[in-house]
Amino acid sequence: MKQMTYAEAIRDGMRVEMKRDPNVLLYGEDVGIFGGCFGVTAGLFEEFGPERVIDTPISETAIAGSAVGAAAAGLRPIAEIMFIDFMGVCMDEILNQAAKMRYMFGGKAKLPMVVRTPCGAGMSAAAQHSQSLEAWFTHIPGLKVVMPSTPADGKGLMAAAIRDDNPVIFIEHKQLLAVPGEVPEGEYVVPLGKADVKREGSDVTIIAWSWMVQKALAAAEALAAEGISAEILDPRTLVPLDKEAILKSVGKTNKLVIVHEAVKTGGFGAEIAALVCEEGFDLLDAPIKRVTAPDTPIPFAPVLEGAYLPNEEKIIKAVHDLF
Amino acid sequence: MKLTKEQLLGFYKTMTTIRAFEMKAAELFAAGQLPGFVHLYAGEEAVATGVCANLEQKDFITSTHRGHGHLIAKGGKIDLMMAELFGRSTGYCKGKGGSMHIADVDLGILGANGIVGAGQPIATGAALACKYKKNGAVVVCFFGDGASNRGTFHESLNMASIWRLPVVYVAENNMWGISNNQKNHMNVADIADRAGAYGIPGVAVDGNDVIAVYEAAAEAIKRARSGDGPSLIECKTWRHRGHFEGDPAIYKDPKEQEAWLKKDPIPRLAAKIIELKYASRAELDKIEADAEAEIEAAVKFAQASPIPSPEDVFTDVYAE
Numbered sequence A: 001m002k003q004m005t006y007a008e009a010i011r012d013g014m015r016v017e018m019k020r021d022p023n024v025l026l027y028g029e030d031v032g033i034f035g036g037c038f039g040v041t042a043g044l045f046e047e048f049g050p051e052r053v054i055d056t057p058i059s060e061t062a063i064a065g066s067a068v069g070a071a072a073a074g075l076r077p078i079a080e081i082m083f084i085d086f087m088g089v090c091m092d093e094i095l096n097q098a099a100k101m102r103y104m105f106g107g108k109a110k111l112p113m114v115v116r117t118p119c120g121a122g123m124s125a126a127a128q129h130s131q132s133l134e135a136w137f138t139h140i141p142g143l144k145v146v147m148p149s150t151p152a153d154g155k156g157l158m159a160a161a162i163r164d165d166n167p168v169i170f171i172e173h174k175q176l177l178a179v180p181g182e183v184p185e186g187e188y189v190v191p192l193g194k195a196d197v198k199r200e201g202s203d204v205t206i207i208a209w210s211w212m213v214q215k216a217l218a219a220a221e222a223l224a225a226e227g228i229s230a231e232i233l234d235p236r237t238l239v240p241l242d243k244e245a246i247l248k249s250v251g252k253t254n255k256l257v258i259v260h261e262a263v264k265t266g267g268f269g270a271e272i273a274a275l276v277c278e279e280g281f282d283l284l285d286a287p288i289k290r291v292t293a294p295d296t297p298i299p300f301a302p303v304l305e306g307a308y309l310p311n312e313e314k315i316i317k318a319v320h321d322l323f
Numbered sequence B: 001m002k003l004t005k006e007q008l009l010g011f012y013k014t015m016t017t018i019r020a021f022e023m024k025a026a027e028l029f030a031a032g033q034l035p036g037f038v039h040l041y042a043g044e045e046a047v048a049t050g051v052c053a054n055l056e057q058k059d060f061i062t063s064t065h066r067g068h069g070h071l072i073a074k075g076g077k078i079d080l081m082m083a084e085l086f087g088r089s090t091g092y093c094k095g096k097g098g099s100m101h102i103a104d105v106d107l108g109i110l111g112a113n114g115i116v117g118a119g120q121p122i123a124t125g126a127a128l129a130c131k132y133k134k135n136g137a138v139v140v141c142f143f144g145d146g147a148s149n150r151g152t153f154h155e156s157l158n159m160a161s162i163w164r165l166p167v168v169y170v171a172e173n174n175m176w177g178i179s180n181n182q183k184n185h186m187n188v189a190d191i192a193d194r195a196g197a198y199g200i201p202g203v204a205v206d207g208n209d210v211i212a213v214y215e216a217a218a219e220a221i222k223r224a225r226s227g228d229g230p231s232l233i234e235c236k237t238w239r240h241r242g243h244f245e246g247d248p249a250i251y252k253d254p255k256e257q258e259a260w261l262k263k264d265p266i267p268r269l270a271a272k273i274i275e276l277k278y279a280s281r282a283e284l285d286k287i288e289a290d291a292e293a294e295i296e297a298a299v300k301f302a303q304a305s306p307i308p309s310p311e312d313v314f315t316d317v318y319a320e
Ligand SMILES: Cc1ncc(C[n+]2csc(CCOP(=O)(O)OP(=O)(O)O)c2C)c(N)n1
Pocket: A029, A058, A060, A082, A086, A089, B065, B066, B114, B115, B116, B117, B143, B144, B145, B146, B147, B148, B174, B176, B177, B178, B243
């Protein structure tokens, strides 16, 4: 085990896989000597050279689209889109090409590609640099969607994403990049589709992912002080989704709060709520609660952004509403 | 083209106002007073100034993430801009947009933009509206060298060329898209050459020479206004600072940086004005001091302005 930040751990995940497999290469805007807009790729250019760590022009359409072509032709590209907000620029490549090629070709193509992209608010980056768009990608069969919340998960899920033969959207949270944690050294793989209980509890299940896991953990700590035992379940990957773990936890606590940073309408929380209603209705003792951002774009001013974001207090309030 | 004393002194005022705004923003950012991303235009003032001096209030511009200069040159109000940088409710966007999203639709400023290249099709559509309404207005689209590698560049210039739209695309070539030098992000030396692909005029000018920019823009804007369609102007320039405040710009060669600082457009214009005996050094100093005073007043206005209230999150999503 080694102490690393989330950014370092994700980088280590890429590094180890790049050493292991010469077909893995990384490209995107400013990923070279600049080390990526958030420093996640720092040092990889120096270590692997310009043939495997490549700066691209500002051409998201060609970044994502060329990853599809490179993967179809035998590489395992990792493409970086500098902010998840810019995925709009290359959505056809994700939606109609990456996600569907294998199916349309009758199972004859393999697309082992990862699109890495940072999400999330909290730095007053305003409406076009702060979004949480994971639900978009979960709505497209053929894609896998990964959202690590800890350094160790960042590393292990990155390795799994690179080794997977399908297109994986790997979403890193800007607010987590500097968060430290214990990370296994060398090869380390966390399988896609396995949720993780981040804190055990018996009175209420709180499902949260990415940055919101930290908010949920803080809320659980405060709730414990007043005698409410919250279990924090982190699905880690939204597609594939670990339904069993969700139903198991709800079966234990009989109460469910879902927390996500994305806006409420059409958010992935609705999918989880529907799952529990369809397959675990009898397990519930109370209505399901969602704690999310409101259905508005993300405002700039810190006071507005603070009001916009889900936080510890909002989670605690939602839990109180159930008791 | 002979430029009058009033014109040149007007350029000087605009350029020194932009510079003063940017240096103040740098200072405020470093002091932790401005949240979010701040991209400064210092060094590139001649481009916005020379182009916008040809525009009327009814004309439109689209701007970029590096937008303060475009806004000031098109007549944007300094105090409302500064208040927006501070995230105050008196700001241009009531604190909802910040530096990257300042707009003044009444002045034809269709917004700074956080998405590189997004202004190109928006400008194209505004030009379609101007042509359709036959109101004699034109559109100027500002964007960077990096943005000219977006698909939006190709699609917009092609569309504007076939529809003969009244729009001028102004590529501000400061040779960098963040850390990526032009040499590494495109295979041509002149972005202006790309105009040939659309059958429209393309010229490359010294973007640190406000007179050269003014003259090239005058011709392209005249052409657009008289119904002869779009043009592409490339202005070669240099950003003095990092990509955003806080970027130490280690990717820049210090010698190249130094050489470009010597080509600073503001002292160049000052030398020209003094040579033409349009003003003395002291008179130019007075213009600069006035610009700085205006910026100081804007900062005071911003700092004294109320912060938004949390309920403001929910307003302005839809038109009523
Ligand atoms: C579609 C999109 N891709 C990437 C970015 C991130 N980004 C912001 S500014 C910038 C560089 C832009 O370079 P250029 O167009 O030359 O403008 P400059 O910053 O030099 O003024 C990049 C890559 C973005 N905002 N939007």
